[in-house]
Amino acid sequence: MxxxxxxxxxxxxxxxxxxxxxxxxxxxxxxLHFPWSRKPSSLPQQVHISFAGDKHLRVTWVTDDKSAPSVVEYGTSSGKYSSVAQGESTSYTYMLYRSGKIHHTVIGPLEHDTVYFYQCGGQAPEFQFKTPPxxxxxxxxxxxxxxxxxxxxxxxxxxxxxxxxxxxxxxxxxxxxxxxxxxxxxxxxxxxxxxxxxxxxxxxxxxxxxxxxxxxxxxxxxxxxxxxxxxxxxxxxxxxxxxxxxxxxxxxxxxxxxxxxxxxxxxxxxxxxxxxxxxxxxxxxxxxxxxxxxxxxxxxxxxxxxxxxxxxxxxxxxxxxxxxxxxxxxxxxxxxxxxxxxxxxxxxxxxxxxxxxxxxxxxxxxxxxxxxxxxxxxxxxxxxxxxxxxxxxxxxxxxxxxxxxxxxxxxxxxxxxxxxxxxxxxxxxxxxxx
Structure with missing residues (x-):
């Protein structure tokens, strides 16, 4: 029909x-109320991803540890990372506030319509995303x-x-x-x-x-x-x-x-x-x-x-x-x-x-x-x-x-x-x- x-x-x-x-x-x-809790300084926080050109994504996260590496390990199997990418980092001050280390790392090329597993800065936890079709x-x-x-x-x-x-x-x-x-x-x-x-x-x-x-x-x-x-x-x-x-x-x-x-x-x-x-x-x-x-x-x-x-x-x-x-x-x-x-x-x-x-x-x-x-x-x-x-x-x-x-x-x-x-x-x- x-x-x-x-x-x-x-x-x-x-x-x-x-x-x-x-x-x-x-x-x-x-x-919303966000109770303060002490976290390891190298723990990846505020993780989000965005497009970064054809078949590439940018992974962004924050760490309190200013020496934490801007590295993302990733692959198509959980716990098995076949690829690694090195990125860049920035930080800023705003009056009395000092941001953590803000990491931006571009990964790829990636396959379409595929689930990837990844870690930020060599630290747990493991995250996963699905690429668009x-x-x-x-x-x-x-x-x-x-x-x-x-x-x-x-x-x-x-x-x-x-x-x-x-x-x-x-x-x-x-x-x-x-x-x-x-x-x-x-x-x-x-x-x-x-x-x-x-x-x-x-x-x-x-x-x-x-x-x-x-x-x-x-x-x-x-x-x-x-x-x-x-x-x-x-x-x-x-x-x-x-x-x-x-x-x-x-x-x-x-x-x-x-x-x-x-x-x-x-x-x-x-x-x-x-x-x-x-x-x-x-x-x-x-x-x-x-x-x-x-x-x-x-x-x-x-x-x-x-x-x-x-x-x-x-x-x-x-x-x-x-x-x-x-x-x-x-x-x-x-x-x-x-x-x-x-x-x-x-x-x-x-x-x-x-x-x-x-x-x-x-x-x-x-x-x-x-x-x-x-x-x-x-x-x-x-x-x-x-x-x-x-x-x-x-x-x-x-x-x-x-x-x-x-x-x-x-x-x-x-x-x-x-x-x-x-x-x-x-x-x-x-x-x-x-």
Missing amino acids: DPKPIITVLFLISATVIAAQEYVRPPPRKA AQFPITFAVAGDLGQTGWTKSTLDHIDQCKYDVHLLPGDLSYADYIQSRWDTFGELVQPLASARPWMVTQGNHEKENIPLLKDGFQSYNSRWKMPYEESGSSSNLYYSFEVAGVHAIMLGSYTDNDEYSDQYRWLKADLSKVDRQKTPWLLVLFHVPWYNSNKAHQGEGDSMMAAMEPLLYAASADIVFAGHVHAYERTKRVNNGKSDTCGAVHITIGDGGNKEGLAHKYKNPPPEWSVFREASFGHGELNIVNSTHAFWSWHRNDDDEPVRSDQVWITSLVSSGCVAEKTLELTKILTEP
């Missing part, structure tokens, strides 16, 4: 959902604005039930807010998940932590969460791109210069010019501050970035744009220049991971014509890209069981709709403009 008619019907049914009734949630749960299908877990509350724990527990390959986080990780020990507790909180699947993150406003005349912004974030910016030709850890299983993902910075004269803008043009939609038919984009937002919170904050960069993303036929910042969930129709456009991107705000500041309950009414579904609840999303033409998006409230989909829709790629082919000349023109 041909699945296309079924997919089409499901898409049409889902697309007709206008909005759910307002779902009033209780305030955020209390901050070489081709579709692939599943992304998506949750922003995490923090360290009871709701965060609920979100992570739900994501742990999801059979996902990569986690995408559009900003606001630890909510340390200048208290550097909270970066350490956040690293410990997410380690069970972040050590087992690649976590690809971009910065939010809570990562700034700048002190005028004393401290530049993003020092803690850049030291702890090194992303593949160098591998993607970027000069800043605040924006970069990566490719996985038929997807080109672009991570942009809402809190670094992004006008048409900025380094980020020039990098984005260069990155888009390299995208091969035959190789990567899906184009995803993430940043922190949403451009399409019918919540009363943070209205207009993304307007200047949108004015500069939306024409680029539209010409390049970006399929889906994820953002955070607003502590609620919202999904749009395909949209561009403030109105529905069948060749525009679907915008999804998912800043509801579990932050300490609570939910953003107040929406503009009536909703804009481009807003399809919106709700102020904590939760996470799952994007299952089935093939080059179809992806299934679902959003899951924390108060429901993970299998319950509070919002769901089939999304058809712009490659399959003909938009990419139609805009070839427009893209070439805009990317070659000085």
Whole structure:
């Protein structure tokens, strides 16, 4: 039986959902308590992995021992490590705080869709991860604005039930807010998940932590969460791109210069010019501050970035744009220049991971014509890209069981709709403009 008619019907049914009734949630749960316990100084802590170019992953961890080696041993059998890699390390001071030794070690080349076992610095315990597949299908877990509350724990527990390959986080990780020990507790909180699947993150406003005349912004974030910016030709850890299983993902910075004269803008043009939609038919984009937002919170904050960069993303036929910042969930129709456009991107705000500041309950009414579904609840999303033409998006409230989909829709790629082919000349023109 041909699945296309079924997919089409499901898409049409889902697309007709206008909005759910307002779902009033209780305030955020209390901050998690992390009792202090003495650990061996060489013990690997806060372990997480991220992409580092084709078939390579970066393993990051922290030790209290400043002489601990930045070495990762790894292999496909538990306790038997056939490969070893030497990495680099860094550390930083922040007022009276001194970080541990932060290790970054790139390992590979790695086989696709394979379980690897590894140790950091020659020390137990043993960790394991599974590499993503070489081709579709692939599943992304998506949750922003995490923090360290009871709701965060609920979100992570739900994501742990999801059979996902990569986690995408559009900003606001630890909510340390200048208290550097909270970066350490956040690293410990997410380690069970972040050590087992690649976590690809971009910065939010809570990562700034700048002190005028004393401290530049993003020092803690850049030291702890090194992303593949160098591998993607970027000069800043605040924006970069990566490719996985038929997807080109672009991570942009809402809190670094992004006008048409900025380094980020020039990098984005260069990155888009390299995208091969035959190789990567899906184009995803993430940043922190949403451009399409019918919540009363943070209205207009993304307007200047949108004015500069939306024409680029539209010409390049970006399929889906994820953002955070607003502590609620919202999904749009395909949209561009403030109105529905069948060749525009679907915008999804998912800043509801579990932050300490609570939910953003107040929406503009009536909703804009481009807003399809919106709700102020904590939760996470799952994007299952089935093939080059179809992806299934679902959003899951924390108060429901993970299998319950509070919002769901089939999304058809712009490659399959003909938009990419139609805009070839427009893209070439805009990317070659000085």
